[in-house]
Structures are given as structure tokens and as C-alpha cells.
Amino acid sequence: MTATLHVERLGIRFGGLVALEDVSFSVAPGSIHAVIGPNGAGKTTLINLITGLYRPTSGRMLLDGAPLSGLASHRIAARGVARSFQNTELFTELTARENVLAGLHRHLHYGLAETVLRLPRWRHAEREAAAQAEALLARVGLADQAEVAAGDLALGQQRRLELARALATGPRLLLLDEPAAGLRAAEAEDLVRVLRDLRDTLGLAILLVDHVMRVVMQVSDRITVLHHGRLLADDLPEAIRRNPQVIAAYLGGAPHAA
Amino acid sequence: MPRALLLLALAGLVLLPFQAPSHITYLVALIGTTTVIVAGLAIVVGLAGQISIAQAGFAAIGAYGSAQLANWYGLPYWLGLPAAALVAALVGYLFGLLSLRVADHYLALTSMAFCAILQLLLVHLEDWTGGAVGLAVPPATLGGFTLDKPVQLYAFIMPCAVFATWLLNSLRHAKLGRAFAALRMSEVGAAAVGIPVLHHKALAFALSAFLGAWGGGLFALQTTYLDPAQFGILESVRLIAIAVIGGLLNPLGPAIGATIFVLLPEMMGGFGRYMTLVFSLALLACLVLAPAGLGGVVHRLWKRA
Amino acid sequence: MLGQILVSGITAGAVYALVALGFVVLHRGTRIVHFGLGDQLTLSAYLVVIGQVYLDLPFAAAVALSLLLSAGFGVLVERAIMRPLRASPLLVMVIATLAIGAAIREGLRASMGPLPWPIPFLLTPAPFTLGGLVLVPANLAVVGVAAVVVLALFLALRFTRFGRAIVAVYENPTGAAIVGISVPAVHARLWGLASVLAAIAGIMVAPLITLSPDMGSIGIKGFAAAVLGGFNSLPGAIAGGVLLGVVETAAGVYISSAMKDVVSYALLIGCVLLLPHGLFGRAEARKV
Ligand SMILES: Nc1ncnc2c1ncn2[C@@H]1O[C@H](COP(=O)(O)OP(=O)(O)OP(=O)(O)O)[C@@H](O)[C@H]1O
Ligand SMILES: [Mg+2]
Numbered sequence: 001m002t003a004t005l006h007v008e009r010l011g012i013r014f015g016g017l018v019a020l021e022d023v024s025f026s027v028a029p030g031s032i033h034a035v036i037g038p039n040g041a042g043k044t045t046l047i048n049l050i051t052g053l054y055r056p057t058s059g060r061m062l063l064d065g066a067p068l069s070g071l072a073s074h075r076i077a078a079r080g081v082a083r084s085f086q087n088t089e090l091f092t093e094l095t096a097r098e099n100v101l102a103g104l105h106r107h108l109h110y111g112l113a114e115t116v117l118r119l120p121r122w123r124h125a126e127r128e129a130a131a132q133a134e135a136l137l138a139r140v141g142l143a144d145q146a147e148v149a150a151g152d153l154a155l156g157q158q159r160r161l162e163l164a165r166a167l168a169t170g171p172r173l174l175l176l177d178e179p180a181a182g183l184r185a186a187e188a189e190d191l192v193r194v195l196r197d198l199r200d201t202l203g204l205a206i207l208l209v210d211h212v213m214r215v216v217m218q219v220s221d222r223i224t225v226l227h228h229g230r231l232l233a234d235d236l237p238e239a240i241r242r243n244p245q246v247i248a249a250y251l252g253g254a255p256h257a258a
Numbered sequence: 259m260p261r262a263l264l265l266l267a268l269a270g271l272v273l274l275p276f277q278a279p280s281h282i283t284y285l286v287a288l289i290g291t292t293t294v295i296v297a298g299l300a301i302v303v304g305l306a307g308q309i310s311i312a313q314a315g316f317a318a319i320g321a322y323g324s325a326q327l328a329n330w331y332g333l334p335y336w337l338g339l340p341a342a343a344l345v346a347a348l349v350g351y352l353f354g355l356l357s358l359r360v361a362d363h364y365l366a367l368t369s370m371a372f373c374a375i376l377q378l379l380l381v382h383l384e385d386w387t388g389g390a391v392g393l394a395v396p397p398a399t400l401g402g403f404t405l406d407k408p409v410q411l412y413a414f415i416m417p418c419a420v421f422a423t424w425l426l427n428s429l430r431h432a433k434l435g436r437a438f439a440a441l442r443m444s445e446v447g448a449a450a451v452g453i454p455v456l457h458h459k460a461l462a463f464a465l466s467a468f469l470g471a472w473g474g475g476l477f478a479l480q481t482t483y484l485d486p487a488q489f490g491i492l493e494s495v496r497l498i499a500i501a502v503i504g505g506l507l508n509p510l511g512p513a514i515g516a517t518i519f520v521l522l523p524e525m526m527g528g529f530g531r532y533m534t535l536v537f538s539l540a541l542l543a544c545l546v547l548a549p550a551g552l553g554g555v556v557h558r559l560w561k562r563a
Numbered sequence: 564m565l566g567q568i569l570v571s572g573i574t575a576g577a578v579y580a581l582v583a584l585g586f587v588v589l590h591r592g593t594r595i596v597h598f599g600l601g602d603q604l605t606l607s608a609y610l611v612v613i614g615q616v617y618l619d620l621p622f623a624a625a626v627a628l629s630l631l632l633s634a635g636f637g638v639l640v641e642r643a644i645m646r647p648l649r650a651s652p653l654l655v656m657v658i659a660t661l662a663i664g665a666a667i668r669e670g671l672r673a674s675m676g677p678l679p680w681p682i683p684f685l686l687t688p689a690p691f692t693l694g695g696l697v698l699v700p701a702n703l704a705v706v707g708v709a710a711v712v713v714l715a716l717f718l719a720l721r722f723t724r725f726g727r728a729i730v731a732v733y734e735n736p737t738g739a740a741i742v743g744i745s746v747p748a749v750h751a752r753l754w755g756l757a758s759v760l761a762a763i764a765g766i767m768v769a770p771l772i773t774l775s776p777d778m779g780s781i782g783i784k785g786f787a788a789a790v791l792g793g794f795n796s797l798p799g800a801i802a803g804g805v806l807l808g809v810v811e812t813a814a815g816v817y818i819s820s821a822m823k824d825v826v827s828y829a830l831l832i833g834c835v836l837l838l839p840h841g842l843f844g845r846a847e848a849r850k851v
Pocket of ligand 1: 014017019037039040041042043044045046086
């Protein structure tokens with residue numbers, strides 16, 4: 001299951017602040033597409049726009065040709081867009097397992113009456129969901145933490161749990177906001193493996209926002225660079241690595257061309 | 259949780275009316291009524307984390323609604339009570355939709371104003387509600403029999419209380435309960451996994467109003483006389499206190515809280531007029547010292563054992 | 564008619580404005596909405612009665628004692644209850660303030676009885692007419708006292724160290740802490756200040772309505788006024804109070820006196836829904 005995302009001339013302003021302006025790029029199906037840029041470049045804002053938390057002031061986003069703009073967050077999730085958050089938004093008092101089960105919400109089809117009467121439909125759906133949750137937790141390496149409250153997990157584990165929760169929704173497009181931040185080297189290696197696995201076995205399209213260049217350069221099929229809310233470059237990793245404007249932006253100098 | 263203990267308690271509830279004096283039967287049934295009303299609060303405040311100071315108002319809809327349906331149209335309670343509760347659920351759903359615009363303090367305030375308006379309407383729409391003087395509740399009838407003895411009401415009320423508790427327990431293992439809990443902890447997180455947040459907030463209010471109205475209708479049968487003073491903000495606050503002291507996240511919380519709040523004043527006798535004061539202070543102590551409520555404390559002890 | 568509505572409305576509004584100020588003063592600094600503030604009005608008014616009846620104090624001394632004890636009560640509540648709950652979820656704090664209100668109300672009901680108590684007016688109640696308007700000295704005094712209190716509050720916030728520390732915490736608690744202001748100490752003062760504002764309102768309003776343990780329900784009016792004013796703005800609270808007083812009085816005249824309260828509660832709900840930041844407040848966005 002995969003999807004194509006087109007971002008077309010996207011822009012948003014907060015009062016006087018232009019957070020994104022005239023940004024266009026595409027995420028190809030079954031690819032890992034990184035979005036990088038210095039702090040405040042507008043990366044998180046981009047993800048918030050795609051997931052309907054913010055409304056664009058101009059431009060639009062298309063998922064497989066259908067516009068996402070104007071849809072409520074939960075409807076965008078229903079279209080197959082899942083995400084993680086830069087500062088995790090887990091259900092902290094629920095266990096890891098329950099977090100993943102909450103991610104399966106849309107795939108559980110039974111009513112309140114069936115729940116209260118414990119009818120077979122409820123029992124089967126919950127049993128199946130429990131199995132799926134277990135598999136997802138195993139996939140991200142949290143099988144042993146299933147009964148731990150999400151808030152009590154270590155940061156790296158919380159990131160992975162958010163990934164598992166996002167996968168539970170059955171996405172076609174996955175948006176990850178700095179999944180590698182604060183990870184130890186070994187954990188970052190694990191992350192690289194998991195991302196490749198998701199792309200290659202599930203065929204997901206992944207939009208990856210991160211500052212950790214080692215991870216970005218290893219996994220990305222294509223990279224978009226944002227700077228002060230504008231598109232600075234959109235190219236293959238090798239070309240990005242050599243792009244003088246990108247180097248200048250990261251070294252703090254202002255790019256010459258607009 | 260020790261299942262045997264619960265079964266024992268259930269057996270006790272079944273046997274109680276055969277053994278206990280009718281005064282006790284009445285009190286236990288009152289605990290049952292309170293449990294139903296407070297179970298609603300446990301859903302909206304405890305699970306979904308939406309502050310509602312309107313539960314007494316929803317109880318009023320159930321109480322006045324089912325009584326007047328019987329008075330005006332001779333509708334039997336087994337029809338009138340669900341009808342009134344469904345109306346309350348609808349009102350609750352619509353009220354819950356307001357949470358699109360307001361949250362937290364403002365939601366608490368709005369629910370408070372809503373409850374105050376309902377109570378004022380009870381006082382001033384005299385033709386419909388009997389006004390400040392109050393309203394006599396016609397007794398329930400079932401196939402020619404009149405249900406007015408404490409034992410008969412007990413037999414009608416206690417299954418409702420057990421059901422409300424069971425409902426709370428069931429929610430913990432179902433998508434609806436998890437969705438409520440999810441939106442309590444992170445609304446953006448909930449929306450990001452495809453949970454329609456506004457709809458679920460409104461649903462929590464609807465369920466809560468349904469149980470509140472159902473319990474209110476049972477309460478009407480027990481007291482036999484309704485008075486607007488029983489359904490104001492102060493009563494809403496008392497109900498919240500019961501929910502918190504019982505433990506907001508424990509399915510048995512409403513029953514525990516209701517037991518404490520109904521039985522203690524009885525046992526205190528002449529000390530009774532200080533009871534509400536003592537409860538308020540106990541509530542404060544509970545918040546500062548045992549935030550999960552007495553139910554939570556009991557729960558923890560159980561886990562340890 | 565219109566003039567008369569304005570005069571009565573402003574009297575009621577002056578009291579609402581003081582209560583609203585109490586809410587706003589506290590909320591801006593501590594992020595807490597004190598749902599028991601209305602009951603603190605009642606408590607302070609009862610303290611005057613207690614001073615007069617049980618301690619044989621003259622009215623002025625009883626008022627002074629009440630203000631002092633009210634301030635102390637506010638500080639005590641902050642120390643004993645709100646400070647330990649500082650890190651709790653909002654729900655817990657809301658319930659705590661509700662419980663504080665209930666404790667006051669029921670404590671008074673148990674100790675002072677459920678029936679109303681007489682409390683002297685600030686001035687004789689005999690009304691006089693001026694330019695076709697019926698004026699009541701006691702009401703004028705209410706407006707006058709409220710105006711003086713508001714003025715004093717604004718001067719204090721601007722020109723005293725005490726006030727400047729509060730304003731610093733309003734603007735930026737972290738920054739205030741960095742420059743050496745003790746935020747917990749400011750919180751305690753804010754509780755004391757809000758309690759004094761409530762006390763003044765309570766002592767003034769008790770003779771106009773009836774002093775019973777349930778007088779605190781007037782607190783909702785203060786809420787409504789604060790909401791109208793945006794809940795974050797001190798001038799907004801005053802404008803909101805006066806506006807509410809006038810609208811409510813007009814509703815009492817033109818619709819029915821029974822529906823007066825319904826109108827002000829409906830105004831509260833309407834304002835929360837349509838103008839969530841009030842007439843004067845500013846929006847605050849949350850980033851993810
Ligand atoms: N809700 C909002 N209200 C006002 N300004 C906002 C809002 N969200 C983002 N911004 C502003 O938009 C700009 C881009 O922010 P954004 O969070 O997208 O940056 P980023 O690229 O994710 O940075 P970082 O690498 O630090 O996470 C910043 O100047 C930020 O302050
Ligand atoms: Mg970011």
C-alpha cells in the first residue's frame with residue numbers, strides 16, 4: 001500500500017510571520033523522502049499542514065490526486081496518512097499495547113451494545129486487534145514493554161511506540177518528525193533498518209523530517225531542503241550533499257539566490 | 259481483581275432485601291441510584307477528561323421527564339424513563355458539540371451556566387414543572403401492580419446500578435473507551451490516528467447525560483417528590499465529589515463513592531449537619547494526598563495483594 | 564427609564580466587576596480559575612457579622628478584621644492546597660477550587676445556620692431623587708468604593724514593588740523567576756489579593772441581596788463578567804462587569820425579572836461560544 005503526495009505552491013502565515021511560502025515537491029510512491037532544513041525552516045509546519053492541524057493560506061496538498069486541504073485531521077488519517085510528532089503525543093497513561101490498540105481504532109467494527117454484551121463480534125475483533133498490536137510492538141522492538149505506561153518509556157522507546165501506533169492506522173503515507181533526534185548511535189542504526197524495512201516490505205511512502213544527517217543520507221531516496229519557509233533544493237542525496245546553497249544555509253550564511 | 263469477592267458482593271445484593279429492614283433496603287437502593295448518575299460522570303470527566311458541572315441538570319431531565327410523561331400521557335416508566343434518558347442523551351450530545359469552541363475552564367463554566375439555566379427553567383416554567391413548589395411523582399406501575407415499596411424499587415434499581423458499573427468496565431476493553439482516554443491525553447494524537455475528537459467528546463457527554471437522566475428517573479421514583487433545589491450546581495458539585503472520592507478511573511469508583519456519601523451521613527446521626535463540610539474537606543484531602551481517589555487506593559492495595 | 568436602568572445596572576455591575584477582577588487577577592498569574600471565589604464573598608460578609616455580633620466590634624473594625632482574615636484565608640488556601648496541586652492536571656485544580664467553595668458554604672451553613680443574616684448597609688438606604696432618577700445612597704457608595712478599589716489596584720500594580728512583581732509574573736513567569744522574583748510568593752499574594760477583592764464585593768453586596776450561605780452563587784455573575792472581558796484583561800473585567808449589570812437589569816425590565824438570571828447565564832454561554840476571547844482578550848495558540 002503506497003501513495004503519491006504532491007505539495008503544490010504551499011504557503012502559510014501566522015499573523016505577520018511567513019512560515020512557508022510557495023513550496024512545491026512530490027513524494028514518490030514507495031520512497032523515503034527527507035525534508036531537511038535549519039531550525040525554524042518550517043518542517044514541522046509542513047507536516048502539520050499535510051495532517052490538517054493547520055489550514056494553508058495558499059496552495060494545496062494532493063494525495064493520489066485528491067486534495068487534502070480543508071479536511072479535518074481524523075479524515076486525513078482515514079485517507080491513509082499517519083504521522084509521529086516532534087514532541088511525542090502519546091497517550092501517556094495508557095500502556096504501550098493500548099496506544100497501539102487506539103491506533104487500530106478505525107479498523108475495529110463493533111458497537112457499544114456488542115461490547116457490553118461481550119458478543120462474538122466484539123470478542124473476535126478485540127482478539128485480532130490484540131494480535132496485531134503484539135506484532136506491531138515486536139516490529140519496533142517493544143514486545144517486552146507492552147504493559148508499560150507510555151509515559152514511563154524511555155524517549156527512544158516512546159518514538160518507536162509512536163511509530164507503531166502510526167503503523168496501526170494502516171497508512172499509505174507516513175510522516176515522521178525527527179524520529180532520530182536524541183537517539184544513541186545503535187538506536188539510530190535500528191531506525192535506519194526499520195525505515196528501510198517499512199519501505200521495502202510494506203511499500204510505504206515515507207516523508208522523513210530530521211536533522212541527523214547520517215540517518216537522512218543513508219535512507220533517503222530524495223531530499224527536499226527548506227530554508228526560512230522557502231524551498232531551497234529538491235534533489236537526490238548526492239546532489240544535495242554538494243549543493244553550495246544548502247551548505248551555506250547549514251553554515252548559517254544566507255543563500256544568494258532566492 | 260478478585261472475581262470471587264465481586265460475586266460474593268452481588269450475592270449479598272440479591273439477598274439483602276430478604277434480610278434487611280426496609281430502611282436499609284431504601285438506602286442501598288439510593289446508593290444504586292447515585293451509582294448510575296455518577297457512572298455518567300466517570301465517563302465524561304474520568305475517561306474523556308471533559309469537565310462537566312451539569313450532571314444534576316441531566317438528572318433533572320430524567321426525573322422531571324419521566325414523571326411528567328407519566329403525569330401527562332400516563333406513559334409507564336419502563337417507556338418514559340428510556341425516553342427521557344434518550345432526550346437527555348441528545349441534549350448531552352449537542353452540549354458536547356460546544357466543546358468545539360471551548361475547553362478546560364471555559365467548558366466547566368459553560369456546563370455550570372447550562373445547569374443553572376436548567377434549574378431556573380424548572381423554577382420559572384411553572385406550568386410544565388410545578389415551579390419552586392415542586393412536583394409529585396406518580397408511582398410506577400407494572401402490569402396493574404404499583405411499585406412503591408422499597409423492596410420493589412430495589413429490585414428495579416439495583417440491576418441498573420450493576421449494569422452501569424459493568425458498562426464502565428466494558429469501556430476499558432473497547433474502542434470507545436480507548437478513544438475517550440486517548441482524547442483526554444492528547445487530542446492531536448487522537449485525531450492523528452483517525453479518532454474524530456469532537457464526535458467522541460460529544461458522545462462522552464451523551465453517554466454521561468443518558469446515565470445521569472436514567473439515575474435521575476430512578477431517583478424520582480424513590481423520593482416521590484421533585485424540587486428544583488435538588489438539581490442545581492451544588493448538586494452537580496456533590497456528584498463530582500462522589501466521583502472523585504470513589505476514584506475517577508475505577509469502574510467500581512461510582513459505587514464506592516456513592517456508598518460513602520450515602521451511608522456515612524446516616525451513621526453520623528446528629529453530627530449530620532457537618533457532613534457536607536466534612537466531605538468537602540475529605541475531598542480536598544483526597545485530591546492533595548490520594549489523587550486517584552479512594553477507589554484508586556483500593557485498586558492499588560488489590561494489585562499489591 | 565433608560566437612565567434608571569443604567570444607574571441600577573452600574574451598581575450591580577460594580578460588584579460583578581470586583582468579582583471579575585478577582586478571577587482575572589488570579590487567573591493571569593496562576594492559570595487557575597477559582598470556582599470557589601463566589602463563596603469567599605459569602606465568607607467575608609459573614610466575617611463582618613461575626614465581628615459585630617460575637618466580638619461586639621464596631622462596623623468599621625469588623626470590616627477591617629474581615630478583610631484581614633480574608634487575605635489570610637486566600638494565602639492559606641494557596642499554601643495548603645493549590646501549591647501541592649501545582650503540577651496536577653487542570654481537572655484536579657478545578658475540582659479542588661469547587662471543593663474549597665463547598666467547604667466554605669457548608670461550613671457556614673453548619674455553623675451560622677441556613678437562614679439569612681441581617682448585615683448593615685454602608686449608608687442609610689433612604690433613596691432620593693435627582694434629575695428624575697431615583698438614587699440610593701448605598702448603591703452610590705457601592706459604585707464609589709468599587710471605583711476607588713479599582714484605582715488603587717491599578718496604581719499598586721504600576722507603582723509598588725509588590726505590584727510590579729505581579730505584573731512581571733503576568734508577562735513571563737520564567738523570566739520573572741530568572742530575575743529573582745519568587746513566583747510561589749507572588750502566587751500566594753495573588754490569592755490574598757483576589758480574596759480581598761472578593762471580600763470587598765461580598766461586604767458591599769450582602770446588604771443589597773441577602774446574606775445566606777448560598778450567596779456565593781453570585782460568583783457565576785463574576786465569571787460571566789470576566790468572560791465578557793476576555794478573562795485576561797483587567798480593564799476588560801471591569802467593562803464586562805458593568806456591561807453584564809446593565810444588560811441584566813435591562814432584561815429584568817424588558818423581558819421579566821424571573822428571566823433576568825437566565826439572560827445573564829445565556830450571555831455567558833453565548834459569549835464563550837461566539838467570542839471565546841471576550842470583547843477585549845487576545846488569542847493564544849498552541850504549537851505542536
Ligand atoms: N502555531 C504557530 N503559531 C505561530 N507561529 C508558528 C506556529 N507554528 C510554527 N510557527 C512558526 O513557524 C516557523 C517554522 O516553525 P517549524 O516548527 O515548522 O520549524 P521546524 O522547521 O520544524 O524547526 P525545528 O527544526 O526547530 O523543529 C517558526 O518561526 C515558528 O515559530
Ligand atoms: Mg520541527
